[in-house]
Amino acid sequence: MIDGFSHIVLHVTDLDRSEAFYRDVFGLDVIGRDLVADEGRNSLLGTNTRQRVLLVEVPEVVAIRPNSSSIHHAWLLTIDEFERAKDRFAAAGFDINDSRAQFRARGENSVDIFDPDGHRFQVQAYSPAATEVIKENTGPIACGHMDDYAVGAVKAFVKGKFFLVRIEEGFLAVSRWCTHMNGLLSWKQEHWHFYCPMHGAMFNRKGESLPCSRPCPTLRLHPVTIGADGTITVDPDTAIRRDGFDPAQVVPAKAGASSRFPETALC
Amino acid sequence: MADVETLSHSGISVHDLKEAEDFYCGILGAQVHGAVNFVTEDTLKGRSVHQSYTLGDFLFALVLAPDFMPMPPADKLMGVNGFRHAFAVRHADFDATIARLKAAGVPFKGPVGHPDKGPFGESVYFKDPSGNFLELLWRRDENVDYAKAPQLDVG
Numbered sequence: 284m285i286d287g288f289s290h291i292v293l294h295v296t297d298l299d300r301s302e303a304f305y306r307d308v309f310g311l312d313v314i315g316r317d318l319v320a321d322e323g324r325n326s327l328l329g330t331n332t333r334q335r336v337l338l339v340e341v342p343e344v345v346a347i348r349p350n351s352s353s354i355h356h357a358w359l360l361t362i363d364e365f366e367r368a369k370d371r372f373a374a375a376g377f378d379i380n381d382s383r384a385q386f387r388a389r390g391e392n393s394v395d396i397f398d399p400d401g402h403r404f405q406v407q408a409y410s411p412a413a414t415e416v417i418k419e420n421t422g423p424i425a426c427g428h429m430d431d432y433a434v435g436a437v438k439a440f441v442k443g444k445f446f447l448v449r450i451e452e453g454f455l456a457v458s459r460w461c462t463h464m465n466g467l468l469s470w471k472q473e474h475w476h477f478y479c480p481m482h483g484a485m486f487n488r489k490g491e492s493l494p495c496s497r498p499c500p501t502l503r504l505h506p507v508t509i510g511a512d513g514t515i516t517v518d519p520d521t522a523i524r525r526d527g528f529d530p531a532q533v534v535p536a537k538a539g540a541s542s543r544f545p546e547t548a549l550c
Numbered sequence: 551m552a553d554v555e556t557l558s559h560s561g562i563s564v565h566d567l568k569e570a571e572d573f574y575c576g577i578l579g580a581q582v583h584g585a586v587n588f589v590t591e592d593t594l595k596g597r598s599v600h601q602s603y604t605l606g607d608f609l610f611a612l613v614l615a616p617d618f619m620p621m622p623p624a625d626k627l628m629g630v631n632g633f634r635h636a637f638a639v640r641h642a643d644f645d646a647t648i649a650r651l652k653a654a655g656v657p658f659k660g661p662v663g664h665p666d667k668g669p670f671g672e673s674v675y676f677k678d679p680s681g682n683f684l685e686l687l688w689r690r691d692e693n694v695d696y697a698k699a700p701q702l703d704v705g
Contacts, residue, residue: 284579284647288608289638289670289687291557294630310553318668322629327668332556333638333689333696335669339630348632348681350617351563353600356633359558367553402633407558483584 290335291356292321295400298340302326304399308375309358309406310368311336330358346401355395357405365392365408372396372406388413388464388481413464416503416522416550419443423508426515429454429536437470437488443519445505446470446477448488453535456517456542457490458503468502477502489528501525503550506542507534524550555697559602559609560635563619564680567601570612573678577654578637580605605637607698621681627659628675629683636685641671644688648674651686 295301305311311328314335318327324340347354360368369379372394381393390413396404424443432438432449439446444459444467457477459468466481476493477486485493490502504523508516523544525532534540564570574580580603600613622631639647644661651658651674660674664687673687 284639284643284650285606285686286638286640286643286692287606288557289636289685289689291560292630292634292636292683292685312552315668318665319670320662320664320673329552330554330556331552331697333691333694334557336557337636346632348563348619350619351613351615351632353561353611353613354563354632356560357558358554359556360554364553364555 288334290327290337292337292339293398293400293402294341294344294346295338295398296340296342296344297399298324298326298338300399301338302328305336305338308371308396309404310364310371344400346398347403355403355405357407360406360408362392362408362410365406368406369394386481388461388466389417390414390465391481409464415465417444417460417465418520418522420520422520423516423518426517429509429513429515429538432515432536437472439470440517440519443505443517445517445519447507447515447517449536450488450533452530452533453537453540454507454509454515455489455533456505456507456519457488458505458519458522460503462492462500462502490525491528501527504532504542504544506544508541509534509536509538511538513538522550523548557608559611560633561600561611561613562635562682563615564612564678564682565615565618566679567612567614569679571601571603574603574605574610574612577650577656578605580610583609608635608637615680619681622677622683627657627677628662628685631681631683634675634683634685636673636687638689638692639686640692641688644672644686647686651676 305328306313314327314329316326321339326338328336372379379394390410393407421443426447434451436449437446446457448455461479461484463484466479468477468479471478484499492499506518506521534542583602583604600611602611656676658674658676661672663672664670669691671688671690673685675685
């Protein structure tokens with residue numbers, strides 16, 4: 284039934300001031316005045332898609348509903364537009380630091396801007412860093428002896444950003460970088476899954492996207508090598524892309540075992 | 551050219567996520583996109599519990615309000631409560647859309663015609679169960695080939 288989003292309507296107390304703000308600070312196009320039947324004098328502005336903003340002048344404005352939370356609207360900019368917008372925001376006196384930086388994935392840029400009447404906008408842009416394969420160039424990481432991992436164990440490594448997972452069939456070194464955007468996953472022991480606090484993605488221990496979550500590609504792996512003495516080494520500088528879980532990806536808990544992957548899976 | 555691509559999403563407070571889902575999905579045809587921050591420790595850190603929905607090309611994050619929000623008067627059908635979101639339907643589908651609102655028992659105002667010089671045709675105005683104002687309209691520019699909103703899959 285619905286063909287798509289058309290426009291958002293906002294009340295403002297001073298149409299001239301707000302129209303100038305949305306044009307000069309946010310960077311919207313002014314389409315025209317009083318093109319719409321509404322409760323007051325109005326100005327229609329446009330983005331680069333068909334989406335519009337309608338500013339309607341009224342004597343009094345309640346920008347944010349009492350007792351509500353997290354109310355905001357998010358402009359999406361290209362990364363070039365975002366760099367220009369930051370300059371305009373700074374010139375207009377806004378703090379252009381992201382107040383919620385700890386909740387952002389890498390490459391996810393965001394600032395909060397309030398219009399002259401207090402309407403809250405998130406301004407966001409995504410750089411290629413959001414989805415590129417991250418490598419820290421740590422070199423191989425020694426992970427201890429294979430007998431130190433009980434079946435079911437999941438150990439998070441800070442250096443190299445991976446989980447070493449011991450399942451019944453053996454070992455998997457699962458990348459901690461979410462395949463949706465580069466958020467860092469954590470292991471939720473009580474829920475028995477990997478969880479991305481950035482956008483809510485969930486994965487099982489084999490790295491498969493769980494149902495009821497944002498569907499994502501299977502988590503990447505890193506090569507695991509088990510030495511003759513049973514010590515485990517993981518190479519986080521090599522990432523292995525995969526289309527799903529395959530038992531052949533598991534390195535058996537045996538001295539001398541190691542990961543084998545086709546060249547085409549390396550990334 | 552504007553220096554803004556699109557409005558990617560809105561975070562909107564509601565009183566009841568299930569009630570909101572029944573309304574947005576059942577009547578307006580939205581799709582559930584994802585549940586975010588249903589993990590207790592996130593809420594303890596002050597992150598918002600929300601469920602997101604896609605409605606056409608738009609992403610709504612419906613956020614559980616921390617307390618009861620004052621409601622607009624029951625008979626006020628057109629307005630803004632901080633904001634109002636308007637969604638486009640094809641002109642050919644407009645009557646069927648109005649019939650659908652009627653059948654679902656959603657009170658609405660309209661259709662209201664817009665000036666000929668503008669891009670909008672006719673609108674109907676209504677509210678979601680939590681008192682957020684909504685609008686459905688057909689647009690005179692519905693056949694103009696605008697750039698598509700990029701699909702971001704966040705929120």
